Amino acid sequence: MVAIVALGIALSVAAVHLTGGSKTATLAGADQAMSRFAEDFPDEKVTLVRLTADARTAFLDIGLGRIGIVHSVGDCFLTRIVTPEDVAVLNFGDVNTVSFRLADFTWKGGCFRFASAADAQGLLKALQPQHPSSAREAA
Numbered sequence: 001m002v003a004i005v006a007l008g009i010a011l012s013v014a015a016v017h018l019t020g021g022s023k024t025a026t027l028a029g030a031d032q033a034m035s036r037f038a039e040d041f042p043d044e045k046v047t048l049v050r051l052t053a054d055a056r057t058a059f060l061d062i063g064l065g066r067i068g069i070v071h072s073v074g075d076c077f078l079t080r081i082v083t084p085e086d087v088a089v090l091n092f093g094d095v096n097t098v099s100f101r102l103a104d105f106t107w108k109g110g111c112f113r114f115a116s117a118a119d120a121q122g123l124l125k126a127l128q129p130q131h132p133s134s135a136r137e138a139a
Contacts (some may be wrong), residue, residue: 046062048122066082
């Protein structure tokens with residue numbers, strides 16, 4: 001009986017894999033990232049898109065100190081809007097890598113590698129807490 005159950009589970013997993021259920025979604029480019037983000041947040045205006053090197057995640061500048069995120073989970077995408085206050089831990093790896101952990105329990109964040117150091121630096125700067133004194137000095 002146990003062998004039949006194990007065989008049934010193995011066949012189910014194989015069927016899901018062979019029908020494309022184990023594929024990871026990727027973004028074709030900035031336009032697809034903006035389009036997918038607009039499905040969930042139609043009123044947000046995107047000013048800049050930073051796409052990771054593996055095309056699994058896009059970070060979108062949407063103003064007012066907020067970043068939109070489009071991230072692949074399996075064959076689908078999740079979207080979020082985050083602010084520096086949502087970031088529990090922020091690290092800068094090599095010149096092209098940023099990692100962070102969010103306080104949100106539904107998605108913790110991750111490690112993101114970019115093709116350009118400028119994109120990594122831009123995201124790092126956008127997610128760093130803004131101190132009131134630095135805002136006054138910049139004004």
